[in-house]
Amino acid sequence: MNIRIASPTIYDSIVDGPGLRMVLWTQGCPHNCKGCHNPKTHSNNGGYEIDIKEVTKQMSNMRLQKGITFSGGEPFLQQEALKEIAIEAKNNNLDIWCYTGFTFEELLDKSNPSYFKNLNLLKYIDVLVDGRFVEEKKKFGLKFRGSTNQRIIDVQKSLKYKNIFLNENYYEKNLYEAK
Numbered sequence: 414m415n416i417r418i419a420s421p422t423i424y425d426s427i428v429d430g431p432g433l434r435m436v437l438w439t440q441g442c443p444h445n446c447k448g449c450h451n452p453k454t455h456s457n458n459g460g461y462e463i464d465i466k467e468v469t470k471q472m473s474n475m476r477l478q479k480g481i482t483f484s485g486g487e488p489f490l491q492q493e494a495l496k497e498i499a500i501e502a503k504n505n506n507l508d509i510w511c512y513t514g515f516t517f518e519e520l521l522d523k524s525n526p527s528y529f530k531n532l533n534l535l536k537y538i539d540v541l542v543d544g545r546f547v548e549e550k551k552k553f554g555l556k557f558r559g560s561t562n563q564r565i566i567d568v569q570k571s572l573k574y575k576n577i578f579l580n581e582n583y584y585e586k587n588l589y590e591a592k
């Protein structure tokens with residue numbers, strides 16, 4: 414199975430989640446946020462395809478990394494390939510963060526044709542940073558997110574209790590603004 418990525422995978426990020434992390438930049442994004450930091454990731458035909466085995470092989474050789482982060486672009490355009498990578502990440506004891514321009518509610522709306530694919534990927538994700546980037550809500554001092562509307566969600570707790578739980582460890586409550 415292939416995945417389309419925007420740029421080479423990096424292995425030493427400290428800004429896309431806690432600790433040293435591998436980051437996979439997926440290609441393709443429908444959100445078109447004003448002030449997007451990465452417009453070259455928008456086209457579904459941009460970037461290039463790689464076999465997911467390339468990613469999983471690299472993962473099994475990692476020793477210092479705490480986790481893997483799916484970013485983009487919009488990772489939830491390629492849920493099936495990312496699910497396979499996520500399974501292998503868990504086999505390697507890596508935690509999984511994922512950035513998405515969709516909200517948690519949009520991903521799990523049962524009328525969404527991608528509902529099952531979204532759910533099948535979310536089952537493996539520890540932390541989801543959700544929502545579009547809103548330039549007017551960009552704020553100095555934000556950690557792990559671009560604008561204050563974005564939430565840092567504890568995915569497994571939220572799925573279990575069918576409610577949204579923010580991850581208290583990484584969240585600056587004082588900077589949060591309800592939508």
Ligand code: SF4
Pocket residue numbers: 442443444445446448449450451452454485486487513514545546
């Ligand atoms: S979701 Fe991210 S990559 Fe997509 S347009 Fe918004 S800021 Fe850019």
